Amino acid sequence: QVQLVESGGGLAQPGGSLRLSCAASGFTFSSYAMSWARQAPGKGLEWVSGIYSDGSDTYYADSVKGRFTISRDNAKNTLYLQMNSLKPEDTALYYCAKDTVPLRAGWAPESDYWGQGTQVTVSS
Secondary structure (H helix, E strand, C coil): CCEEEEECCEEECCCCCEEEEEEEECCCHHHCCEEEEEECCCCCEEEEEEECCCCCCEEECCCCCCCEEEEEECCCCEEEEEECCCCHHHCEEEEEEECCCCCCCCCCCCCCEECCCEEEEECC
8 A cells, every 4th residue: 555654854943954755655656746745733734845756847835945855766765855944934744745646747736645744843
């Protein structure tokens, strides 16, 4: 069955960095676009970043553009999110998500499987 396991969250100071990882199994990872989404306390889900199945293109929300970098290693079935210049407003539960259809021509904010999430807290 599909499994997505996030790791790498924790406590960071404003201006600091964290790198999230998502280990995927149970499906052909290289055939699916992947995403990172987050949910802060009391707020709705925000799609943070997405990446094409082959890694050839990416999407970023305006709130993280220039600070976060998404990448993937299809040989290791792993998705990454490098987060730099962290701000307190980046505090949230971060989820890894799998696209709904294989070999989509691009990326879309759609998912049929989610990980359990990893907590990121940015505070001094």
